[in-house]
Amino acid sequence: MIDIVDLHKTFGPNKVLTGINLTVPAGSTCVILGGSGSGKTVLMKHMIGLLKPDTGKVVIDGEDIVPMSVQGLQQVRRSFGMVFQAAALFDSMTVFENVAFPLRQHTSLGEDAIREKVRKRLDLMGLKPEVEGRFPADLSGGMRKRVGLARAVVLDPKVVLYDEPTTGLDPITTDSVDEMILTAQKELGVTSVVISHDIASAFNVADQIAFLSKGVIVENGPPEQLRESSQPAVQVFLQTWFGKN
Numbered sequence: 001m002i003d004i005v006d007l008h009k010t011f012g013p014n015k016v017l018t019g020i021n022l023t024v025p026a027g028s029t030c031v032i033l034g035g036s037g038s039g040k041t042v043l044m045k046h047m048i049g050l051l052k053p054d055t056g057k058v059v060i061d062g063e064d065i066v067p068m069s070v071q072g073l074q075q076v077r078r079s080f081g082m083v084f085q086a087a088a089l090f091d092s093m094t095v096f097e098n099v100a101f102p103l104r105q106h107t108s109l110g111e112d113a114i115r116e117k118v119r120k121r122l123d124l125m126g127l128k129p130e131v132e133g134r135f136p137a138d139l140s141g142g143m144r145k146r147v148g149l150a151r152a153v154v155l156d157p158k159v160v161l162y163d164e165p166t167t168g169l170d171p172i173t174t175d176s177v178d179e180m181i182l183t184a185q186k187e188l189g190v191t192s193v194v195i196s197h198d199i200a201s202a203f204n205v206a207d208q209i210a211f212l213s214k215g216v217i218v219e220n221g222p223p224e225q226l227r228e229s230s231q232p233a234v235q236v237f238l239q240t241w242f243g244k245n
């Protein structure tokens with residue numbers, strides 16, 4: 001579904017990505033792990049064409065998006081759902097209107113069809129119809145995340161990108177966000193890319209973990225492979241994490 005080939009990106013003197021190769025098969029979940037400033041967000045922005053690489057390819061569903069025009073990219077972005085660290089809901093809109101928003105923007109569905117679709121997605125994320133009329137400020141952090149994911153998947157995307165979805169959450173809420181990511185994968189068959197520095201969560205949800213360090217992916221494979229990695233950068237990261245917990 002996603003194939004990144006020899007991607008390089010420099011900002012002035014700062015060589016952020018220096019030859020990234022990454023394949024994410026359709027329907028699987030890839031977690032991109034790495035320390036602060038290692039280039040995770042920059043890599044994710046290339047996947048939706050928000051940044052253009054200096055060199056390299058970003059193939060999404062068989063098409064290289066690097067040479068695409070703005071219109072072409074808009075089309076490709078329709079097949080992506082995004083979940084941000086802060087749920088990024090519209091505070092002045094109800095839960096229902098937040099989830100309905102992409103349908104109103106990008107489809108010509110009638111009110112009944114919109115209602116049905118919104119209900120289905122809220123239900124999938126474990127949210128009862130009673131919350132539809134509430135505003136984001138009245139929801140817990142975990143519920144806001146659920147609404148954010150319901151909105152991200154309302155247009156039936158092929159890929160969902162999660163930008164540090166568990167940062168700053170307590171352990172129980174983190175577990176429920178992990179569950180939600182697994183539900184979206186299982187029930188909707190989406191391909192997921194999760195940017196994270198939360199190892200516990202990465203091990204919970206990943207089919208594949210790619211570890212980014214100094215501009216390249218130094219380890220890439222199932223979670224067990226990361227645990228047994230002999231790469232110094234991975235070992236330091238794991239030790240720091242397990243020392244902390």
Ligand SMILES: Nc1ncnc2c1ncn2[C@@H]1O[C@H](COP(=O)(O)OP(=O)(O)OP(=O)(O)O)[C@@H](O)[C@H]1O
Nearest residue numbers: 011014016034035036037038039040041042043197
């Ligand atoms: N638009 C930009 N212009 C210049 N430099 C940038 C830009 N975007 C990112 N960078 C630089 O690229 C490097 C990687 O940043 P990035 O945000 O991808 O890190 P990250 O791994 O996501 O970190 P964190 O976990 O802290 O969010 C940093 O040195 C950052 O300053």
